[in-house]
Amino acid sequence: MFEINDIQTSGIGIYFKRGALLSELMKLPDPKPSYSYDWGDEHGIEYDDSAPMVFAPLQYDVTVYITANSPSALMDVRTALLNILSDPAGFSLNVLPLEREYKLRYKGSSGTRLISPIYSNGQQWCEIGLKLENNFDEVRTMLYLADMNGLLAATSDDELILVTDTRQLF
Template sequence: MIKDSISGVTLRDNFGAFITSGLDDLLRMHDTKERFLHDWGDENGIEFDRKAPVYFKEKRVTLEIVMMGNSEADFWNKYKGFFTLITKPGTFRLYLDELSRSFYCYYHSSTSFRKLTYLKHEEYEGIGVKFNLVLIEPEPSFWKQFTFLTDKNGNRLITTDNYALIVTE
């Protein structure tokens, strides 16, 4: 079972939400910030500081999300709960089961909203929408270190709801 989550809250179980595309954006490396360089008019190429450390820009990530509810009330509760969670101040931890990685992001916008079903209709039990969720990863998450709690044999300690215990800064 997929356990994608935001700040420990499982997307599927709590919001009826699935990430259908966009993981490639998260795997893409951040662009570097501009280095100090000079382009001499009478020489080939450029001259730059070869010993200066490399710094990275923030990265904009677009994830396609499908969100489903069992009824109109269920859909709106999930919708409001999802956007309340991701629009809190600061960053949130987006854990993606397929990548076995966490990314620290903040909400930027949601675009391309499409209804998959009627939002209000007696004949349909399920309600669904598809949209693009645009997040900003302010700094590369691959630099962040994670520590998993393990037993004496090195096996990760797992909670009763099948999550590995993780310690972050």
């Protein structure tokens, strides 16, 4: 359902808090201030109506859970997550339910909490709050080609055809 740098997150022991990630990713960006002047002897403010609207980077507060079957394995997952986050170029988050990729940067952590009981059913869980930034770098968009009236052939293995495009998204 989610991939970080084209690696399935559940395969490396990283999960996102249910519903919270998609809500954060659907936020609208705030516009950057445009040129304006407040004339002292006139009502209101005069805005430059010819300048295009540009947006400030979006800030996301995301909760992830890391899990493993031993304390040492949990620390390995934590290290793997930190290695992903510490890339100075950022990382890509592929969100399959939205058929979209996001290019994100790590801006800090809002806290960590071991889930009680710390060790349950052979698994150890840790909750980590992440502060991420979306600076609107170009990303892939993904869509499946629709087979309208049988005119479009699927692959030889009868799989859907996935098409990607790269563009700047807001």
